[in-house]
Amino acid sequence: MTDLLSVDGLTVRLPVSNEMRTVLEGVSFSIAEGEALGLVGESGSGKSMTVRSIARLLPAGAAVDGTVSFDGHDVYGLRGGQLRAYRQEAPVVFQDPRAHTNPVRRIGDFMTETLRSSVSRAQAKARAVAVLEQVGIDDGERRLRMYPHELSGGMLQRVMIATALLTNPRLILADEPTTALDVTIQAEVMAIIDDLRKEFGVALLFITHDLDLAAAVCDRTAVMYAGQIVETQAAGSLHDDPYHPYTAALAGARPSVSATETRLAAIPGRPLSAFEAPAGCAFAPRCAHVQDACTEARPPIRGFASGTVRCLRAEQLRGSLRVADHV
Amino acid sequence: MSEPDSQPVLAVEGLTKRFGDFVAVDDISVSITTGQSLAVVGESGSGKTTVARMIVGLERPSAGTIAVAGHDRSQPAPKLKERRDRGRQVQIVFQDPYSSLDPRQSAASAIDEVLKLRHTGSAADRRKRAAELGDLVGLDDRQMHALPRALSGGQRQRVAIARALAAEPRVLILDESVAALDVSIQAQVLNLLSDIRENTGISYVLISHDLAVVRQLCDQIVVMRRGTIVERGDTPRVLDHPEQQYTKVLRASVPGPGWKPTRGLRAGMEEEHVQPT
Numbered sequence: 001m002t003d004l005l006s007v008d009g010l011t012v013r014l015p016v017s018n019e020m021r022t023v024l025e026g027v028s029f030s031i032a033e034g035e036a037l038g039l040v041g042e043s044g045s046g047k048s049m050t051v052r053s054i055a056r057l058l059p060a061g062a063a064v065d066g067t068v069s070f071d072g073h074d075v076y077g078l079r080g081g082q083l084r085a086y087r088q089e090a091p092v093v094f095q096d097p098r099a100h101t102n103p104v105r106r107i108g109d110f111m112t113e114t115l116r117s118s119v120s121r122a123q124a125k126a127r128a129v130a131v132l133e134q135v136g137i138d139d140g141e142r143r144l145r146m147y148p149h150e151l152s153g154g155m156l157q158r159v160m161i162a163t164a165l166l167t168n169p170r171l172i173l174a175d176e177p178t179t180a181l182d183v184t185i186q187a188e189v190m191a192i193i194d195d196l197r198k199e200f201g202v203a204l205l206f207i208t209h210d211l212d213l214a215a216a217v218c219d220r221t222a223v224m225y226a227g228q229i230v231e232t233q234a235a236g237s238l239h240d241d242p243y244h245p246y247t248a249a250l251a252g253a254r255p256s257v258s259a260t261e262t263r264l265a266a267i268p269g270r271p272l273s274a275f276e277a278p279a280g281c282a283f284a285p286r287c288a289h290v291q292d293a294c295t296e297a298r299p300p301i302r303g304f305a306s307g308t309v310r311c312l313r314a315e316q317l318r319g320s321l322r323v324a325d326h327v
Numbered sequence: 328m329s330e331p332d333s334q335p336v337l338a339v340e341g342l343t344k345r346f347g348d349f350v351a352v353d354d355i356s357v358s359i360t361t362g363q364s365l366a367v368v369g370e371s372g373s374g375k376t377t378v379a380r381m382i383v384g385l386e387r388p389s390a391g392t393i394a395v396a397g398h399d400r401s402q403p404a405p406k407l408k409e410r411r412d413r414g415r416q417v418q419i420v421f422q423d424p425y426s427s428l429d430p431r432q433s434a435a436s437a438i439d440e441v442l443k444l445r446h447t448g449s450a451a452d453r454r455k456r457a458a459e460l461g462d463l464v465g466l467d468d469r470q471m472h473a474l475p476r477a478l479s480g481g482q483r484q485r486v487a488i489a490r491a492l493a494a495e496p497r498v499l500i501l502d503e504s505v506a507a508l509d510v511s512i513q514a515q516v517l518n519l520l521s522d523i524r525e526n527t528g529i530s531y532v533l534i535s536h537d538l539a540v541v542r543q544l545c546d547q548i549v550v551m552r553r554g555t556i557v558e559r560g561d562t563p564r565v566l567d568h569p570e571q572q573y574t575k576v577l578r579a580s581v582p583g584p585g586w587k588p589t590r591g592l593r594a595g596m597e598e599e600h601v602q603p604t
Contacts, residue, residue: 266514
């Protein structure tokens with residue numbers, strides 16, 4: 001497998017009240033053709049900013065260091081038609097479909113907008129009906145004439161996924177696509193994404209705050225904290241063999257649906273944003289395993305076992321971080 | 328608390344809410360005793376928040392009764408005193424800690440306002456009580472005097488909980504109160520809520536769509552769908568051995584270790600005949 005998307009040393013700073021604040025720091029990862037990578041973290045950890053950086057949707061004034069390349073091309077070097085083509089090959093599905101549709105335009109106008117420059121109206125419509133069927137929406141002809149407010153949240157999110165598929169993408173950037181949906185609809189939408197990905201060999205960058213959800217649909221998972229990736233490894237083993245203390249703490253803090261805990265293993269303090277991170281390890285102030293060396297210098301991200309980790313003590317801690325089994 | 332466990336602290340009978348022709352809540356009955364914690368679960372549109380709003384008095388029931396410690400509160404209070412008494416019985420903590428606090432009021436001032444309404448003690452007594460409440464929810468002195476915008480989401484939700492507790496309610500309604508919080512903060516607030524219940528004997532009604540949070544905090548569950556209760560029982564029984572198809576689908580949709588999303592879970596749900604319990 002070759003790398004379809006490769007992000008290397010990505011550091012992003014945004015202007016906030018007359019100063020440049022760091023939102024991402026040295027983010028590096030790659031996604032192979034057809035691979036699904038989960039990006040997990042709490043609010044402010046930089047997961048959405050990572051998606052925005054990849055899609056070139058950062059706010060004006062953002063300072064970007066490092067490189068993002070797609071299929072061997074530098075994404076930040078793309079101009080005009082090349083950028084449009086790139087965005088069709090790597091579309092974004094956002095969390096809130098209502099905020100990303102025009103309420104006064106019909107579903108059909110929205111879906112076929114990107115196709116209209118290349119194919120006829122009738123062809124565009126036929127393609128739209130076909131992809132709607134792939135995401136489980138029958139009666140596509142009628143749906144295309146409807147307005148966003150006439151569809152439920154789950155239905156509209158499926159329209160967004162169908163729209164992303166319309167241009168035969170190679171990578172879908174999905175930013176918490178199911179967070180606003182009811183759990184039964186989330187299961188349905190995730191199953192659709194999973195099926196389509198496998199059927200068409202589309203790669204996926206899946207942003208979520210839910211470790212279990214990431215594990216269910218991704219090949220690998222990267223965990224973010226304070227604008228940095230702290231660990232990357234196979235999604236299936238993240239829960240049983242976490243490399244970074246934060247990953248273990250995050251998995252342990254979540255209540256379980258199958259057992260009541262006497263006390264949840266809460267992480268003290270609150271999640272930090274990248275610009276607040278201290279000089280050493282960003283997680284050090286909340287970490288149960290902190291030592292003096294952790295607070296002296298920022299640990300580099302390095303290869304570890306079958307993934308990467310940003311923790312000085314990873315070797316010593318491995319095995320002891322295992323999340324208590326929920327019976 | 329003084330009453331024997333047999334008398335319900337909250338008793339809801341035949342509660343119904345219609346908005347025009349639409350029946351949002353259809354003839355539901357629940358009751359909880361002192362110190363119990365009840366979860367009302369369901370998906371969007373199931374009517375769970377409408378139930379919460381009727382119990383707290385923000386929505387007037389179309390039919391049915393709501394009694395807290397034997398006092399009916401299903402009709403609007405005719406007098407100010409009655410209204411204040413009701414405020415002392417039931418308090419609510421809303422979902423969004425960013426919109427439920429007055430942006431110009433510190434936590435200390437919000438709590439003092441509630442204490443003043445209860446006419447208990449001097450300004451110094453009230454300050455002492457406010458500081459105690461701050462301790463209880465884990466807010467330090469600086470945070471108690473800061474405006475909401477200087478606080479994080481988790482801290483704001485602690486302020487909302489402290490403010491609600493200042494009225495010393497018998498029943499605290501938690502309307503998706505931890506849903507907007509990050510996992511690490513959510514765990515802190517859930518632990519806090521468990522401690523408060525243990526120490527004060529307060530009763531909770533948790534409105535939630537998150538079955539894991541429900542499992543952690545509540546002894547009893549009612550599952551709502553389209554305005555009716557489709558299943559009820561002890562939390563471990565309902566979650567481990569659901570009897571109704573709808574509850575089974577809800578349970579099967581929760582991601583966990585080894586979980587895989589499956590299509591068509593909802594398909595069987597539509598035809599099934601739901602038997603209200």
